[in-house]
Amino acid sequence: MTAFEDILRPTPKGLYCPPGDFFIDPVVPVDRAVVTHGHADHARSGHASVLATPETLAIMAARYGDGFAASRQEIALRDKIKINGVSVTLLPAGHVLGSAQAMVEFDGKRIIASGDYKRRRDLTCEAFEPVTCDVFITEATFALPVFRHPDDRSEIQKLLKSVEQFPERTHLVGAYALGKAQRVISLIREAGYDAPIFIHGAMHKLCDLYVDFGVDLGALSPATLKNKSGEKQKFAGKIIVAPPSAFADKWARRFADPLACFASGWMRIRARARQRGVELPLILSDHADWDELITTVQDIQPQELWITHGREDALLRWAELNGIKARPLSLVGYEDEND
């Protein structure tokens, strides 16, 4: 009888499937990779062949250029293909555009590697689909009871209220270029704000890509100004979305009295927000919070729960209390800071 470990196992290069001879989200170049989503720590360039959703492949091409892999294979969500006799299906993960869980079936056993996921609504990607399986491999980025993300609409209201309260200042919203930025923009639009939103140069490509895939982001303008005096005031009262790294950059100097906002699940912790010098923390995450992690495990009811990157200890403890067999995988190379 085939053990679960013979179907999928942690290795220094990433999760490996020996019978199928492929890796899921490998952290170094390999022959055959299945990539769950486009974030840089999961989707690296230089593999010989990559299997992923059309959206993820498009994101990789936008980030790394067309030569990111020698060959690529598109697979639509929920379609099943065989790799060396192992069935692989990608299921929606609700994390970012094109994100997927990788379902691996072999010898009557089913393992789902969820990649990164969340359970709450997100107009920029398809919602997570829970499917029963023997082994569920979950992320643990926010696996502590202190992480209970608030309602995303109330977080966006905080931003819009502040824009109203401080019309003389420029609201600079830090958000990771892939996923978070577009989700923030989409939420702002959903709240009825229809003025142009200004974006940092590093975000153009990915925002265009989202729009090409049918996500409505409204009017976007580049956050640039002509080299003239008085131009600084142009952005007073405006919302600008930029990668968090741009805040420390000279780039941020072009704005009138910037008010630093940061959209991230980490903003729940006050010390974190303060350490970053954030003035308006927006608790918006693309990862499952504590309640979502638990609900997901309860929905899926796997025989075994495997836990990867993040805070494994608390989730292991919870599984123990609830009589669920669980183990940490201790995979390396995934940065849980990217939220």
Added chain:
Amino acid sequence: MHAFAQLLERLVYTPQRNGKIHLLKDYFTTTDDPDRGLALAAITRDLAINSVKPAMLRELISERLDPILFEYSYDYVGDLAETISLSWPSKPGANAPPALHEVIDALSTAGKSEARRLIEHWLDAMDASERWALLKLITGGLRIGVSARLAKTALASFGEKDVNEIEEIWHGLEPPYTELFAWLDGTGKKPATDLPGMFRPVMLAHPVDDNAAPDFTPKTHLAEWKWDGIRIQAASEGNTRRLYSRTGDDIATAFPDIIEAMDLAAVIDGELLIYDPKSSPFKVQPFSELQKRLNRKTVSKKLLESHPAFIRVYDLLHYDGQDLRRNTFAERRAVLETMFKDHSFRRFDLSPLVSFKSTDHLNSLRAQPPQDAIEGVMIKKKSAPYVPGRPKGEWWKWKRDPFVIDAVLMYAQRGHGKRSSFYSDFTFGVWNEEQTLVPVGKAYFGFSDEELKDLDKFVRNNTTDRYGPVRQVQANREVGLVLEVAFEGLNASTRHKSGVAMRFPRISRIRWDKPTAEADILETLKAMLPKMSADSK
């Protein structure tokens, strides 16, 4: 409670004064009585509330969350109230969260077990921000960086009044300040101001510009030493005795020795100082000795004996039932001199006049004061009435030159707001005996916008390490940047590795030209420490 919690969330992250004022003003506009007044009192820590022990909160959370999961959480967050507020499991269908006044009312009458039951229900009904506000409020841990003065400024801005008007009536008011808000709303009359012992907003001096000093003559002006203590106002009227800081904060509880000795019917303006009990009374000790008695709610008997306080009096606002503020300074001074001639006081003495001939003479006096405890001279127009605020051309302060050292830039941190993309907070050090750098201070002003750009560029190009928002820069005997640092004084400090702490350090010049090895040594700095009177240490 929701609006209060949201206000706190914004205030704790808002560094700028104007931003805080704006947020408070908006809150006062949109919140009803009595909540806005209670919130004000909570923020300025003037709210009496039956506090709750952390042990009780731990007990509550242990009934809701596995203790090991709680420990993981607490270990990660590091703050008890925050950990509980975040990890408290939400309870769908719980009651509506209470208003701030409901919380305060209910707790004021509840016994211990009743309080416990109430808190548990409230936690169920609240969101994480509200829970945090509640827990900080009831554990007495609400520290959000809003001083009483800032709160009053926000009130003034909200009611379109002068902040001095608020200061004048403040001490007759109590939470929830309904009368005050009615006046500020324009629906009620100004609360009464003729209370005995009320605070009178203080008169402030303009600094003298060394290059454009006004013409001072003994005919028109009086001069005094500028003593290095803290400005206070002592009021003794009827049975009321009060001691205020210059911003109107009541600091009486920290100075029972002054209150006890206030046997005069007057409101005086003066400098609070410390003398050495083993030497003669009124012999001033360095500022660092006074600091040991500041910012305390209570003071031990031992400290009262080792660090007795006194007031060096330089003005008289009210005497024997009469308001003297409209009188000229010369007239007030005359009354003051009579007062001290007729009577000797244990803890009050008269600030002596400094005789001078001319502006030039004053310039040399202020440059070389005869004692460490003197910071310069004060020059006051004889004809000046006592006017709150900083009226032009009446009072002047002329400080001695600052101390100056050459230090080496060691670390830089990004600023806030406008400066959030600039490395604008600089930590600098001097050489110790082993020829390594010891940090001696931190400064974030003194340079122009242009110079800041250059400093920022230097930091970015010479970074050797990063810790969060802080960068370490190249600094050794061969390479690095020398900063000329000016400061007002130096205190001995056990909390700093260098053993010294600077007062008001700022960067006075950037020495692009100076080799780091020629920067100052720690011994030079230590020699600048004020001398204590011989036997007091």
